[in-house]
Amino acid sequence: MAARIPVSEVPLFPLNTVLYPGGQLQxxxxxxxxLDLVRECTRTGSAFGVCLILEGAEAGAPALPxxxxxxxxxxxxxxxxxxxxGIATEGGERFRVLRTRVRSDGLLRGEVQVWPDEVTQQVPVEFxxxxxxxxxxxxxxxxxxxHAPRDLYDDAGWxxxxxxxxLPLAGDEQQQLLEMTDPIHRLATLRDILPRFQKA
Structure with a gap:
């Protein structure tokens, strides 16, 4: 029987961009x-969740993540x-939001299930x-x-x-690539997208 993936609650920060594992975001x-979210995470050493906005805006009323x-x-x-x-952040594990609630101050909190890290796979020669x-x-x-180590370029996930x-991708494309769980499939999708950016 597969181990049950634990569920935890984290503050959510909906944005008009996608953060990937290992990525950096200012x-x-x-x-x-x-500001309360930053204080909480700094005090406890905990993480917060970055989600692409599906409806709404980054400021003002809580957006749909x-x-x-x-x-x-x-x-x-x-x-x-x-x-x-200003804060600098680094992307960690991916997660799925199971349910959300909005605090009285408008901060969105999510009950999330964290995904396991992808298994490291060598980049196939065709990529x-x-x-x-x-x-x-x-x-x-x-x-x-x-200055990233050269061997990272051989890691299909990275x-x-x-x-x-x-790459200058649309938000829905960025999200689709985030949700893929097979790094080789992700590379194949990116390869198929590339001709769009080639100069005529």
Whole structure:
């Protein structure tokens, strides 16, 4: 009998972007509910959930989040030039939202089931072009990955998630790639998308 995946409750931060496992996300915090979220996570060392917005906006009334998101852990914070709080986060495990509730201050909390990490798989030789494309994208768009160990490019999961975050994909495409559980299938999907970005 398969082990039951534990359920936990986390604060949710709906955004107009997708955070992938291992990815980095810079956030500007100004709403009181999210300042409380940062205080809570900093005090307890806990994570919060980042979900793509399906309906609504990042500020104001609580937005409708996608059912699958990624846990974010705060790795740094600073005061920005505009006087607002800036935080740097790193993506951890993916999760599925089972149910949500809205606190009186408008902060969304979700009962979530965390997904196990993907099994590491070697990049098949037919996807070698994707490794080259990622190297070029990192040079121009992802300088924080410039010093990533070379063997990460051989990890199908890491390669797929980094391409998904650096390519100019629509939100629903980003979400579809996040929800895939087979890293080789994710690479195949990305390979099929690539011709759209080739110059005529």
């Amino acid at each position: 956030l500007r915090i100004f709403e009181p509910r999210y 996608a059912a699958v998101g990624t846990l974010a852990r705060i790795i740094d914070f600073h005061n920005r030039e505009d006087g607002l709080l 070698a072009l994707l490794q080259t494309i990622l190297e070029r994208l990192v040079e121009t768009m992802g300088p924080h990955w410039r 390669l797929g998630f980094r391409l998904a975050e650096l």
